Amino acid sequence: MTQQKTIPGYTYGTGEAARSPVTLDELARLKESVLLGPADEAALHQAGTVLADQVEDVLDVWYGFVLAHPFLVAYFSTPDGQLIDDYQRRVRARFGQWILDTCNRPYDQAWLDYAEEIGLRHTAAKKNATDDAPSVPLINLRYLIAFIVPITVTIRPFLARKGHGPDEVEAMYQAWFKAVTLQAALWSRPYIAGDAW
Amino acid sequence: MTQQKTIPGYTYGTGEAARSPVTLDELARLKESVLLGPADEAALHQAGTVLADQVEDVLDVWYGFVLAHPFLVAYFSTPDGQLIDDYQRRVRARFGQWILDTCNRPYDQAWLDYAEEIGLRHTAAKKNATDDAPSVPLINLRYLIAFIVPITVTIRPFLARKGHGPDEVEAMYQAWFKAVTLQAALWSRPYIAGDAW
Ligand code: HEM
Ligand code: HEM
Numbered sequence: 001m002t003q004q005k006t007i008p009g010y011t012y013g014t015g016e017a018a019r020s021p022v023t024l025d026e027l028a029r030l031k032e033s034v035l036l037g038p039a040d041e042a043a044l045h046q047a048g049t050v051l052a053d054q055v056e057d058v059l060d061v062w063y064g065f066v067l068a069h070p071f072l073v074a075y076f077s078t079p080d081g082q083l084i085d086d087y088q089r090r091v092r093a094r095f096g097q098w099i100l101d102t103c104n105r106p107y108d109q110a111w112l113d114y115a116e117e118i119g120l121r122h123t124a125a126k127k128n129a130t131d132d133a134p135s136v137p138l139i140n141l142r143y144l145i146a147f148i149v150p151i152t153v154t155i156r157p158f159l160a161r162k163g164h165g166p167d168e169v170e171a172m173y174q175a176w177f178k179a180v181t182l183q184a185a186l187w188s189r190p191y192i193a194g195d196a197w
Numbered sequence: 198m199t200q201q202k203t204i205p206g207y208t209y210g211t212g213e214a215a216r217s218p219v220t221l222d223e224l225a226r227l228k229e230s231v232l233l234g235p236a237d238e239a240a241l242h243q244a245g246t247v248l249a250d251q252v253e254d255v256l257d258v259w260y261g262f263v264l265a266h267p268f269l270v271a272y273f274s275t276p277d278g279q280l281i282d283d284y285q286r287r288v289r290a291r292f293g294q295w296i297l298d299t300c301n302r303p304y305d306q307a308w309l310d311y312a313e314e315i316g317l318r319h320t321a322a323k324k325n326a327t328d329d330a331p332s333v334p335l336i337n338l339r340y341l342i343a344f345i346v347p348i349t350v351t352i353r354p355f356l357a358r359k360g361h362g363p364d365e366v367e368a369m370y371q372a373w374f375k376a377v378t379l380q381a382a383l384w385s386r387p388y389i390a391g392d393a394w
Contacts, residue, residue, distance in 0.1 A: 029266075029268050030339060030340075030343055032266060033266075033269070033340055033343035033344065033346070033347070034343045034346040034347075035346055035347060035350065069226075069229060069230075071226050072230070123393065124393065138393055140392075140393065140394060141382075141385055141389055141393055141394050142223075142227060142382040142383070142385065142386070142394055143227075143230055143382075145342060145378065145381055145382040145385055146227055146230035146231045146378060146379065146382045147230065148345060148378050149230070149231040149232055149374065149375050149378050150230070150231075150232060152374075153232065153371065153374075174350065177346065177349075177350075178346050181342065181343060181345050181346050182343065184342055185338075185339040185340075185342040185343045186339070188338055188339065188342060188385070189339070191388075191389060191393050192338055192388060192389070193390060195337075196320065196321065196335055196337065196338055196388050197337060197338050197339055
């Protein structure tokens with residue numbers, strides 16, 4: 001299973017998603033840089049089966065973290081600080097699908113293209129457009145990078161919940177860490193002008 | 198011990214280092230975002246004692262990783278691909294000091310200022326200037342983010358080498374991960390124009 005149901009605004013593999021200017025060679029180098037190899041890909045697939053029926057619980061933890069911090073809730077809110085519930089719910093559904101995509105999808109051109117799309121949706125170029133949300137114009141890059149930590153460390157208990165041994169859990173955890181960092185690096189691209197990305 | 202010896206180009210706490218435009222409030226929010234709290238600070242101090250006599254060994258691993266990848270060696274090389282040995286050695290000494298600073302320094306204004314300085318030294322604004330090196334003009338941001346993984350995962354065996362129990366090693370490891378990610382987020386600042394950082 002790669003997709004749960006029709007998800008509003010989810011354009012993976014369609015002509016509506018951005019085309020990534022990143023080459024598959026550049027992706028290969030980034031994968032080397034985050035030490036992501038075939039063993040990690042296998043561990044990610046395993047994580048996909050482990051997480052499949054826990055997606056909502058993972059999202060509860062992540063949204064709980066965001067909602068506990070006003071400076072983070074701001075990104076799902078109007079400029080004067082009203083949480084936009086509909087926006088938050090629609091994004092949540094796509095976020096859940098992303099968990100599965102990170103585990104199950106091959107990291108090919110379509111995946112690279114949707115990584116560009118997700119990056120853009122965090123920047124002023126495309127934030128809010130998908131959901132026609134009256135929210136603040138962009139997510140600051142520093143938090144995109146910082147979130148590597150909570151998105152990584154909170155996944156561990158979920159990986160351990162299906163009876164796998166400590167070595168298998170560790171392998172899934174490290175693969176997840178690499179996959180999240182890889183994507184944060186890709187998503188930073190549309191924040192950068194010129195050749196500094 | 199916070200500093201080993203006089204290190205060429207190391208300007209921590211001096212008027213020669215940049216002033217960070219990041220406020221201490223913004224730093225506090227970033228620390229919350231990477232879940233870095235007092236227990237992590239204690240674990241970092243412990244890591245400082247554990248790593249103190251292993252700094253050269255850690256650097257051997259990291260430099261070994263860079264030197265094994267031509268697309269990474271490029272950043273320590275001339276534009277036509279000659280490794281600049283003197284540059285590499287001078288940076289290495291400061292990199293070693295950074296390991297200790299990450300563990301031992303309070304994350305105060307002087308630390309924030311030197312984080313800005315290190316960020317700048319990865320960008321076109323200041324790369325090469327400190328060592329008068331005839332190297333390529335900047336380090337691409339994507340690798341700065343990607344390196345969170347190797348800089349994090351390679352530290353673990355060194356943390357485990359001084360007889361601490363698995364829980365203590367894990368606590369030091371997680372604190373290190375948070376501290377590295379925090380700094381990658383701070384170092385991304387000079388890459389970003391406008392208010393998107
Ligand atoms: C590693 C860090 C992050 C990950 C893995 C992540 C993941 C995602 C995913 C998967 C989506 C949906 C993409 C789609 O439309 O298909 C998304 C959108 C969004 N994220 Fe993030 N995110 C991260 C950082 C952040 C941060 C720090 C914030 C701020 C609190 C944030 C706020 C949002 C918002 C507001 C949207 C909706 C954007 C839009 O208008 O389309 N994200 N994120
Ligand atoms: C998490 C990622 C990284 C960390 C923790 C890190 C750490 C450091 C430190 C501590 C310094 C010396 C700062 C000083 O002058 O006091 C430095 C400089 C340098 N780093 Fe990085 N670095 C990272 C990513 C990278 C990457 C991906 C490259 C490319 C291979 C790189 C290449 C260099 C170079 C060439 C310098 C010298 C810059 C100059 O001309 O002053 N770094 N780095």
